[in-house]
Amino acid sequence: MPTRRASAQVNRARPQARRPAFPQVRSPGLPQGNAWWTGRQGSPYCRSVHYSPRGNVADLSPARARERFRAGERVPTAGWCRGWTQANLIAVPSGLRYELLLFAQLNPQACPVLDVGEPGAWSTPLFPGDLRTDLPGYRLYRDGRPVADLGDVREEWRDDLVPFLIGCSFTFEAALLAAGVPVRHLELGTNVPMYVTDVPCSAAGSLSGPLVVSMRPVPEALVATAVEVSGRYPMVHGAPVHTGDPAAIGIADLARPDFGDPVEVRAGEVPLFWACGVTPQAAVMASGVEYAIGHLPGHMAILDARDDDYRV
Amino acid sequence: MPTRRASAQVNRARPQARRPAFPQVRSPGLPQGNAWWTGRQGSPYCRSVHYSPRGNVADLSPARARERFRAGERVPTAGWCRGWTQANLIAVPSGLRYELLLFAQLNPQACPVLDVGEPGAWSTPLFPGDLRTDLPGYRLYRDGRPVADLGDVREEWRDDLVPFLIGCSFTFEAALLAAGVPVRHLELGTNVPMYVTDVPCSAAGSLSGPLVVSMRPVPEALVATAVEVSGRYPMVHGAPVHTGDPAAIGIADLARPDFGDPVEVRAGEVPLFWACGVTPQAAVMASGVEYAIGHLPGHMAILDARDDDYRV
Known part of the structure; x- marks a missing residue:
């Protein structure tokens, strides 16, 4: 656990723990309710639930992948560009940039x-x-509400937006595979399941919100390896923030992720939860940020940086 | 090496490498020239070159140590409060806080x-x-120039100052000792030697400057252990940024540190250089920051946090 706060947040007793009132989406033109978050229905850029990455997308260069997204490919990026680093995007108005950077600093395991x-x-x-244009999907927020999923945000990119690129756990999935740890959503060719927890992040000024996690089921014998x-x-979320009982961090139903696609947790497997770079988008929502653009969860920015650059 | 940039800065070829023009101190009431930086002469709060920490200062609680500094004790803090984390202080006007936080973010090995x-x-x-009041020494800057070393900055603490606490390599010295790696400045009871290198930090807006390092001589057989x-x-500077030839990072003479006290490098020993949290003060100077307060190098803030909190 590289940092003090992030681990402290998760490990300390939380008698006050409760699931924060998370905004429900009631935006015109978008489907209602939880199904929308999961991307399992309706969202125009989450159709590819059963998208199977073709073998060759693992071998693409970041530049070539970005070119394909720019040309209109709308898919989760798990498994793309093996060996290259993927990142979350959150762009906020310049007036909020200090608070966002401080929020990231105070919650480094979620927001590296x-x-x-x-x-x-x-x-x-x-x-x-x-x-x-070079990410496969975007989410636009106004006053903390997600108002559109888009494939191109050239029109929406205001002059005062400051873009932050935040580490993503996809970065260590190749290392997990190399160590013999299976990664189910890669096997299935789906998006990773992500959940809003009841673990509060450290607030930075007006910015606060719950920790978001990604989940991978791991056979008991391989938990320590994972x-x-x-x-x-x-720098890309590190070790899990929680292993085992989802209820302990406020997750009611693993079959209903808040973002991404559900995966089965089989007998003999333990759900492992990693801090997730969608956390800043949860803070944007919980804090009613006036205007922001994020990536569509699971639809990452692929960087000209190697996974190995972030290994200690 | 936990981060990409800091290591890249040090490891890449630097054909353009040159020692930046570092401001010479010509402030009224302070001694002239390099001797001032080293603290070996003149600076009213660097007299204690041969200060030997009494055994019991290692056993003090942070609260008790802060009390002693508040009461007027003016000493480097190496060896104090064993097991507790020490930190560098840099306080800048609010208008510069984003740039400072970004500078830290862009140079995480020096500025955690x-x-x-x-x-x-x-x-x-x-x-x-x-x-x-609770640090054993402060340095006041105006327009990028150090203008006073003080033991109390209540009068100088402007309402718009934002204090940042930056990790310090003193934090892992107990772990070095426990692993059998000798730490010479602890043996001597002196301040650690620190040097301004010719390695440029990544700039953040108006803030730029050279990397500052601390040096510890280590027997060849123990370099890997160190x-x-x-x-x-x-989170407290991690592994060294350089081992061996000081000239490779622009240090002309190990016997003349820019801050702190020199220590002997004996036959069979290798000088190891760690990124140092004085780096933001070097940036304050190099960038001509209007007003800032730092700790006096080596005279740290002692936190209510355990060394172990920062171990991965």
Whole structure:
């Protein structure tokens, strides 16, 4: 566990623990209720639940993958560009940039900042493509409410937006596989399941919200290996924040993820939960941020950086 | 090496490498030239070159140590409060807080942020004392120039100052000792030697400057152990950024540190250089920051946090 706060948040007793009132989506033109979050129905850019990455997408260069997304491919990026780092996007108005950076600093296991752009910029040193077009999906927020899922945000990219690229646990999945730890959503060719927990993040000024986690079921005999291998990647969420009982972190039903697709947890397997870079989007919602653009969960920015760059 | 940039900075070829023009101190009331930086002469709060920590200072609680500094004790803190985390202080005007936080983010091995205060605040969650009185020494900057070394900055603590607490390599010295790695400045009871290198940090807006390092001579047979042990503490500078030839990172003379006290490098020993939390003060100087307060190098803030909290 690389940092003090993130682990403290999860490990301490939480007698006050309760699931925060999470905004329900009631936006015109988008489907209602939980199904929308999961992407299992309706959302125009989450249709590919049973998308199977073709073998060759693992071998693509980041530049080539970005080109395909720019050309219109709308798919989760798990398994793409093996060996290259994937990142979460959150772009907020310049006036909020200090609070967002501080929020990330105070919650480093969930929000490891890999790169930051200038106000209005749509590329960064690690992402030399176009942040407005080169991800396979975006989510637009107004006043903390997700109002649209888009494939291109050139029109929405305000001059005052500051883009932050946040580490993603997809980065250590190749290392898990290499260590013999199976990754079910890769086997299934689906998006990773993500859940909003009842673990509060440390607040930074007006920004607060719950920790979001991703889940991978791991055979009991391989739990220690999975912890050890992912723990070597502290800049992309590191070791799990929780293993076992989902209820202990406020997750009522593993079959109903808040984002992404459900996967089966089989007999003899333990659900492992890793801090997730969708956490800033949960903070945007919980804090009613005026305007923000995130990636569509699971539809990541693929960076010109190697997974190995983030291994300790 | 936990982060990509910090290691890349040090390891890449630097054909353009040159020692940046570092401001010379010509402030009224302070001695001239390099001797001032080293603290070997003149600076009113660096007299204690041959200060030997009494055995019992290692056993003090952070609260008790802060009390002694508040009462007027002016000493480097290496060896104090064994098992408790020490931190660098840099307080800048609120208008610069985003740039400073981004600078830290972009140079995480040198500037790991452990805690941040509100504007005007003089305590933080991890430092429940008074940041204006409870360190054993301060350095005041105006327009990028160090203008005074002080033992109390209550008068100088402006309402708009935002205090940042940055990790310190003193934090892993107990672990080095426990692993059998000798730490010479602890044996001598002196301050650690620190050097301004010719390795440029990544700039953040108006803030830029050279990397500062601390140096510990280590017997050749123990270099790997020292790297391994300190590498487990990525939030307090982690593994060395350089081993061996000081000239490779722009250090002309190990006997003349820019801050702290020199120590002998004996036959069979290798100088190991760790990124140092004085780096933000070097950036304050190099960037001509209007107003800032730092700790006096080596005279740290002692936190209510355990060394073990920062071990991966």
